[in-house]
């Protein structure tokens with residue numbers, strides 16, 4: 001089953017054309033890494049998929065639903081993790097996980113608490129459940145953010161450079177959690193500069209450049225023998 | 240000593256009006272400020288414009304002028320208000336303008352990532368404001384709100400100018416009658432006591448809201 005279908009997406013900010021004719025599809029359980037130079041439109045692509053930005057043209061189909069027309073019901077099938085965490089600072093770790101499900105899904109509080117605690121155990125942070133985010137390291141914050149997104153039980157997870165604002169020694173713990181999700185066959189799109197991770201975990205790699213998906217290939221194809229000169233240059237710079 | 244107690248009792252009676260004015264202004268001006276701020280950040284152009292003019296006028300003219308306008312000016316166009324009503328309404332609208340600006344700045348200081356996180360978690364506008372944005376705003380607006388709360392104590396004395404028998408006016412009556420300076424000193428002490436209580440309350444609030452720092 002196709003989880004995401006993007007068809008001829010166009011997006012511009014004022015005079016700047018940021019997405020030009022982006023088309024792709026993602027199957028259930030697939031892990032897609034999105035790589036490419038800064039400013040190529042990777043974040044904008046994810047933000048358009050989940051409705052944080054409006055597309056100017058094209059179609060986004062999420063599990064068969066036209067996202068722009070359907071709105072919330074389609075967007076809710078996705079969760080998103082940001083580079084800057086965006087945890088709610090005035091809520092404890094556990095409250096961060098519980099606030100949205102309680103308001104949006106009207107879940108039973110006790111069940112929700114159990115479920116949230118389970119998620120915290122899964123990301124290895126159950127002992128931090130009653131502390132405020134300001135007391136956490138970057139890596140811990142991002143793991144809470146992942147658990148918070150999972151608390152809404154999305155079918156699809158979008159990650160926008162989840163490790164880019166972390167100290168190098170904290171990158172591993174976050175990638176490990178994302179890897180675990182990949183093994184559970186959650187459909188994911190991950191914008192990342194971690195080429196080792198992209199190579200190891202993803203089923204396909206999108207290389208974006210100037211608002212286009214220049215190549216859509218397997219990790220081996222792109223990392224072992226990239227055809228395009230642009231990609232070779234990019235990989236040489238980053239590796 | 241008896242004299243001092245006597246005078247204090249008289250001034251305390253006057254302070255009743257001050258307290259009533261203070262309470263009514265504090266409650267309704269804060270409410271007005273919250274809705275004013277939400278209106279200012281809304282994208283309804285008409286409301287933006289109206290509120291722009293509102294805060295411009297009421298922050299840009301003297302409170303005493305506004306008070307005179309409400310009490311001496313409005314009767315000319317056929318609206319006559321009791322002194323206390325005129326004073327309370329003027330104070331609410333005037334302080335509402337300041338609170339509108341304070342709360343607007345507070346709301347706008349919250350990172351836009353907070354809105355985005357709430358949105359991708361499926362929260363609607365009301366849930367986002369009530370559960371995520373406003374609670375964080377409270378903490379940031381406490382210091383400027385505390386300033387206004389102190390200002391209000393002092394500004395409340397302006398109502399003596401339209402003949403209301405407030406704390407200051409009661410003191411002045413005794414000074415004129417007995418030709419002694421003591422009542423003013425008693426009044427000053429009362430103002431200081433009230434201000435100190437307010438400062439303490441806000442300090443407690445700030446402590447409470449700093450737990451997540």
Ligand SMILES: Nc1ncnc2c1ncn2[C@@H]1O[C@H](COP(=O)(O)OP(=O)(O)O)[C@@H](O)[C@H]1O
Nearest residue numbers: 013016018036037038039040041042043044045
């Ligand atoms: N809200 C915005 N307003 C104007 N320009 C934007 C906005 N968001 C992104 N851009 C521009 O769009 C281009 C693509 O940005 P982005 O999607 O963030 O790229 P990437 O994530 O690949 O680095 C950049 O040139 C960026 O400056």
Ligand SMILES: [Mg+2]
Nearest residue numbers: 042043044161
């Ligand atoms: Mg980006």
